Amino acid sequence: MNQENIQRLGIVVSGSLNKGVEVRLDSSASVEDMVVGRYVTIEGQKRRFFGMITDVSLGVIDQKLTLTPPDVSNPFIAEVIAGTATYGTLHILPMLTISGDVASLIEGPQPVKTVPSHFSTVNLASDRDIELVFGKEDKERFWIGNPLDMETKLCLSMEKLVERSSGVFGKSGTGKTFFTRQLLIGTLQKGKAANLIFDMNSEYGWESTSEQGRNVKALKQLFPSRVAVFTLDEESSRRRRVSTDFVVRIGYDEIEPEDMVLLRQTLNLTEPAVEAVYQIYRRFGRNWLQEASELKDPDQIKELLKELGIHESTYQNLQRGLATIRRLPFLLPHSPDNAVSCVLDYLDRGINVVLEFGRYKDVASYVLVANLLTRRIYAQYQKRTEKAMAEDTVKPQPLVITIEEAHKFLNPEVASQTIFGTIAREMRKYNVTLLVIDQRPSGIDEEVMSQIGTKIAFLLDNERDIDSVLAGVSGKGELKSVLAKLASKQQALIFGHAVPMPVAFQPREYGSAESYKHFIPSAETEIEKQAEKDIEELWG
């Protein structure tokens, strides 16, 4: 290990596995340099521990000091009492260990099951330590940023990330969108999954502006050959000079009763009205929406309602809701092409799909389209995966569906009914996972939240939001203090499945010409990849 980089902080003086250990700071280490979220190593007798600073406090050896403070204006006295009569204490949550034997070196860091012995030395983690825990940037790992106050690259295994659903949470303006863009680039760069992005605010496909008013490139501009932009609003896309690949139109016959369930709140439908949809669907089949809207004759309606046992007021309620849907411009009685098969077709070819909503960013359109497409795509994936399992062939490429405003799909009332709830719960079985982006994680169903594998939390200051993000994480209390102290911009805490331990980090820079260079794989690697692919195809 490089001795020069090691900065000794102090020694372990007390602690427990549950609550973390107390470290007394050496007099040479200034308490003001210690920040919550920094990453430290503890050299135990038999093993090394990795942990995070979760609290910093001040102590005095004699209570009289607090009553009659010494004259610290004299530098001599200040220097003498620093670290002796007065001292700093760190609260550290050990998270991983590496024992000295060969087996554990191969397995890598393991979760902690014990605490370091008394007076073990505590050092600031060096770049090497970070690398040991999080790995280096390579074929599989993507550099997402730097741990707070460190220069080291923090890398994330994209394969692990897409194995489970993940979530990006944070208040508005904390950098969620910028970071999500990077995560998507990561999956693109490493080729670990196909993405389907429901881009409510048209930010991921083509360029958008940052808060400083700078134009920021998005996926299609960086990976023109591997990203397709679909749009619901051709006009808006054209105005923004986006080169779109497909204009999504949805036929009435593609809407199923399940799609209406999700819209119940948005359309202000009553419970019986949703039931009525099922009945009408049973009666008319695929064309139910068309048929239902064409009913004009009062007698005919009365007869139908009587036959189906639907109350008059329920019917009125339903009609009002259906009228809202019919007003959506991208809905046609009959759509010329099938958007679902087109999306699937692109995804099959390994092309990522960004669906822009343009002006139609009202909740009804978003929920309807996202749910409708996802349900069908998921069904296809399910079919294919089952087939692959039965025939023992290769499973379809993992699919990551990105949704914004996730609480609209995953709130406790609808989570059990929407496809997103199902994906979040059953997830990886069929190789489809979610990347949810939300400002109010407390609005998301607890059950779904508990199934999200990797969570990336930007600053949250609502108590309920923090609790919901950290639910079920070990060391919750400690992480809470880290989370609450994040800067209001571009600082986040990542924890869960894809990372061996929680770490507070600063996402890497995005938006300058220089930054794009690092995101786009160089021509050489592209050629290499192509060659590999050719070899694979040649030899099967």
Place this chain on the structure above:
Amino acid sequence: MSTDEVQRVGEVVEASTTDFVAQCYELYQTPPLGSLVKTMDLTVELYGIVYNATTTSIEPGRRPIARGRDEASDDEIYRSNPQLLKLLRSEFSALVVGHRQGDILYRYLPPKPARIHSFVYLCSTEEVKEFSQSFDFLNMLINTHLPVSTDELVAACLRQMSQAYEDRHAFLVAAGKELAILLGGEFNQLKSILGRIRQ
């Protein structure tokens, strides 16, 4: 004080395990309070810290009487009464804080007290530096009951020792830190000592 030659300051006239008293060869030539002195046994060198000094009549029952009524200055008194220099004596007491046996320096009490009539020397700068490499002796100073106040003695001792160092500040800070730990519960005492050694 010369750094090269060791200065002889007196002769042991009274000794116990914890301290010894030495008489100076010249009246009033006692080493400064807190200075490090040493005396030699056959095989052991004893180190002591001067904690007290007295000048008295050589006969315990005979007190000096005032003689200066007709003299212009106090120096004149000694000049007109040269016998005084023989009738008075200066003594100093040193607390034993360590010893050297062979080449090894121990910062704790020697097995035997000093011998009467052994010479007492003022330690050289090098010896002071060597002895103050560790602050173990501070504990002895603090925990011994002496006629002079502990705070005064500790402060005087550290002031004396710091003169041996080029970087006096660093030495005093290190010593201060040691004191802060030793006097953990006695913040007022610490404050009083620090007040006496700050520059």
